[in-house]
Amino acid sequence: MRYTGPLATDDQINSEKLALRIFASPEVKKLRPQLRKILEEDPAGKIPDGAAQIDHVLDLWSMAMIMWEVGGDTFRPQILWHVDNSPHCWFGHEMQGMGAAGDNPDHIYRGAFLNGDSTYEVKGQFGMNRPSQLSFEIFKGAPGKTVITQQTSKTPDLGNQVSLIMSSNMNIAPDGSFTVTIGPDTNSKDPNYLPTAPGPLQLAIRDVLSDWNENPTAVTIKRTGGPDASAPLTEQQLLSEIVTDLPGFVRFWSGFKTNWLGGIADNKVVGPAPRAGGWGYLLGGRFNLTDDDAITITITDVGASYIGFQLLSPWLMMPVDTRNGTYSLNNGQVQRNPDNSVTYVLSPKDPGVANWIDTAGLHQGMYIVRWQGVPAGADAKDMVKDFKVIRLADVGTTIPATVPRIDAAGRAAQVKKRTTEFDLRLGTAAR
Helix, strand or coil, X not given: CEEECCCCCHHHHHHHHHHHXXXXXXHHHHHHHHHHHHHHCCHHXXXXXXXXXXXXXXXXXXXXXXXXXXXXXXXXXXXXXXXXXXXXXXXXXXXXXXXXXXXXXXXXXXXXXXXXXXXXXXXEECCCCCCCEEEEEEEEEECCEECCCCCECCECCCCCEEEEEEHHHCXXXXXXXXXXXXXXXXXCCCCCEEECCCCEEEEEEEEECCCCCCCCCEEEEEEEECCCCCCCCCHHHHHHHHHHHHHHHHHHHHHHCCCHHHCCCCCEEEEEEECCCCCEEEEEEEEECCCCEEEEEEECCCCCCEEEEEEECCCCCCCCCHHHCCCEXXXXXXXXXXXXXXXXXXXXXXXXXXXXEECCCCCEEEEEEEEECCCCCCCHHHCEEEEEEEEHHHHHHHCCCCCCXXXXXXXXXXXXXXXXXXXXXXXXXXX
């Protein structure tokens, strides 16, 4: 099936088809035992839930890095949708999931690779139903060589940010169009200017959907100045680079979760911690539950334009296709308490509470709560009202009756709705 929409670009379709060929190549398949060994020796690979996810996360990491490398030509930049943990079918192929760490189904993650000695221009156009937040971030690193500088309880990100702008601070025309200029002028006062730094860089673009009916933003990029371009890599040269870089990429992202937020103990949380550049807050948690246990968290949105809760595996990755269950919930998917707070229950079994975060059969794993588009003056101390580990049998007595409940029919309708709405991001289908 063909689609028309901001994600269904010629660059995207052609890059996906190339990435699928490379993923299926004998050279990449030959690497699989080496990659599996890296994860089998990791602490997460030694617990049952982590071991069961090894092939899944290897597929996600491998395809993400391949897509990054495919789009890594800084002389001929392409904006590619290169992180989405759920597969999608279109244009005669099925694109499998691709991801890095903590990837959010409420975010449309796109990006391009740049170099600090060139200048670029991004043209954008909002759709009818704008995302709650759009951000453009530049950070250091080449496609297969991510750079990290710090991991503490107050720094949930990589620590290598160069610059960031958000839609709330940009100049946007009445028709929803805008231009972002990228270059080395660190003194520019233009709110739509992204300063660069020397060396290899990545441009990350995030559409934040507080409702899955919101539209991704149409964006294109072109290089406007810099040194003479070198010849593009052949497919065989690209494959050779991917085979060289993939083991290091897997080692990096499998290790990232260990000291993320300074390390998180079982059934504890860290944060909320501010995101680099001020584009939001994030709380990270780790769970270790039996079938009869649950974690309850009640939060306030503090006026944020987006809030979201997301399940993750012991690898800090989405363990299943998020369309098929309540493995994440955002503003448009939760039911609120009478005081406008939101109570979530994370558990292996359905607790009958409306805002259930299904652990997808996992008993050990991680999760993230996000606040984005947070108004000035909001205090992170007000974001979490309550956190408890309880027995599932005590839900009725521990969780107030005012917290919304749901029956089996309601749960089925809830899942059916998200399954239908998720694919709206693909665009309009044309048979």
